Amino acid sequence: MSERVPILQIGDILLVSIQTDLDDQSVLNLQDDLAARVVESAAHGVVIDISAVEIVDSFVGRMLATIAAISRMLDAETVVVGMRPAVAITLVELGLSLGGVSTALNLDLGLRLLERARGGRDGLTAEPTAS
Amino acid sequence: MADPDNSRQLIDLLSADAEDLSAEWVRIVSTTLRGRVSTAEIDQELRELYSALLAALRTGSLAAKDDAFAEVRALLTELSRTRARQGFTPSETAISVFALKQALEPALAKDPDGGSLRSYLQLSSLLDDLGLFTVETYARAREELISSQSEQLLELSTPVVKLWDGVICVPLVGTLDSARTMVVMEKMLQALIDTGSEQAIIDITGVPAVDTQVAQHLLKTVVAARLMGAECTISGIRPQIAQTIVALGIDFGDIATKASLADALRHALRRSGIEIGRRGDRVAK
Numbered sequence: 001m002s003e004r005v006p007i008l009q010i011g012d013i014l015l016v017s018i019q020t021d022l023d024d025q026s027v028l029n030l031q032d033d034l035a036a037r038v039v040e041s042a043a044h045g046v047v048i049d050i051s052a053v054e055i056v057d058s059f060v061g062r063m064l065a066t067i068a069a070i071s072r073m074l075d076a077e078t079v080v081v082g083m084r085p086a087v088a089i090t091l092v093e094l095g096l097s098l099g100g101v102s103t104a105l106n107l108d109l110g111l112r113l114l115e116r117a118r119g120g121r122d123g124l125t126a127e128p129t130a131s
Numbered sequence: 132m133a134d135p136d137n138s139r140q141l142i143d144l145l146s147a148d149a150e151d152l153s154a155e156w157v158r159i160v161s162t163t164l165r166g167r168v169s170t171a172e173i174d175q176e177l178r179e180l181y182s183a184l185l186a187a188l189r190t191g192s193l194a195a196k197d198d199a200f201a202e203v204r205a206l207l208t209e210l211s212r213t214r215a216r217q218g219f220t221p222s223e224t225a226i227s228v229f230a231l232k233q234a235l236e237p238a239l240a241k242d243p244d245g246g247s248l249r250s251y252l253q254l255s256s257l258l259d260d261l262g263l264f265t266v267e268t269y270a271r272a273r274e275e276l277i278s279s280q281s282e283q284l285l286e287l288s289t290p291v292v293k294l295w296d297g298v299i300c301v302p303l304v305g306t307l308d309s310a311r312t313m314v315v316m317e318k319m320l321q322a323l324i325d326t327g328s329e330q331a332i333i334d335i336t337g338v339p340a341v342d343t344q345v346a347q348h349l350l351k352t353v354v355a356a357r358l359m360g361a362e363c364t365i366s367g368i369r370p371q372i373a374q375t376i377v378a379l380g381i382d383f384g385d386i387a388t389k390a391s392l393a394d395a396l397r398h399a400l401r402r403s404g405i406e407i408g409r410r411g412d413r414v415a416k
Contacts (some may be wrong), residue, residue: 035208077137079360080360081360083359085316085321085323085324086319087322087354088320088355088356089316090356091355091358092351092354092358093351097356103357103359103360103361104360105323105324105327105328105329105360105361106324109327109329110360113360
């Protein structure tokens with residue numbers, strides 16, 4: 001039995017905070033759960049927080065890309081936040097560039113990025129009062 | 132080896148004119164060092180060494196590696212380390228030990244007895260061992276010095292500077308190799324997290340040459356920063372370097388490159404949504 005990663009909902013954004021190093025089964029479970037939750041909640045943004053993850057292999061790297069692609073199919077933008085320097089270096093050494101995945105330094109910047117992306121995409125929302 | 136009779140003669144010889152011998156020793160050593168160390172300092176060092184040597188010989192041992200010579204070795208270690216740090220050559224260091232033989236010579240001339248010649252030879256081989264020990268310690272001290280300096284250099288030459296809120300800069304100076312690039316990379320990525328900056332500028336004004344390997348390192352750094360959610364600009368590309376990069380066929384892809392740090396800063400600020408202009412321009416609008 002592998003444990004399930006909790007998926008939290010804040011407004012119309014889903015927050016996945018990965019707190020442990022994942023094994024392959026829990027990665028697949030997360031993929032299933034997340035796809036179901038995106039449809040269920042009609043979320044338009046997914047934030048995956050990996051600030052607690054110390055080891056990333058090519059499988060997890062591909063998982064992040066896959067989740068981003070699935071979410072985009074369901075009209076939700078994915079942002080990966082809080083990647084550690086060591087993890088970033090490992091991914092580069094592995095030759096993975098996570099194409100198509102947006103990244104942000106921390107959760108705050110990630111949420112802002114989603115907001116901006118949504119503002120650009122959704123013409124119906126009120127114009128922000130900045131000038 | 133430790134023939135008690137010979138040892139005795141040796142000790143007699145050394146302790147009889149202890150004052151004269153060590154004075155002569157100090158004189159010879161200070162002539163070779165030509166006033167770069169004060170005579171008082173040499174005097175103190177060598178007299179301590181002399182009495183330690185005498186004490187060790189009194190135990191009847193003649194092997195430099197014996198426990199009896201532990202104090203002599205400790206004093207010699209201290210001496211060679213000091214000399215290494217002051218920038219003396221290995222021979223100038225070893226002469227401090229060998230000069231004792233020279234100092235003993237007149238004492239031998241006074242005594243034509245064959246016995247003291249034999250003990251002199253034994254002492255000579257002991258001093259040779261101690262001299263070699265000095266040179267070895269000197270070399271080790273020098274190596275330690277060099278490695279600690281290169282570490283310091285590594286630390287010194289990779290500062291991460293904050294240029295603006297959300298903009299950091301890494302000015303690179305000197306040749307880039309894999310080890311240095313790793314340090315730069317890690318420091319920069321950590322600084323991105325610590326300062327919450329989304330823009331980084333790598334300034335290569337101080338890098339003398341860019342080859343395919345250096346370019347590869349730079350590209351990796353930029354990609355790693357992107358993975359973490361930050362954008363990198365490479366600045367300070369001199370005309371010759373631009374030519375080399377093109378000639379080598381290196382593709383920087385969609386990475387922003389600027390000629391000067393000022394251009395890169397302006398670019399980074401614009402990307403983070405900060406517009407800079409003269410006060411007059413804004414009024415005119």
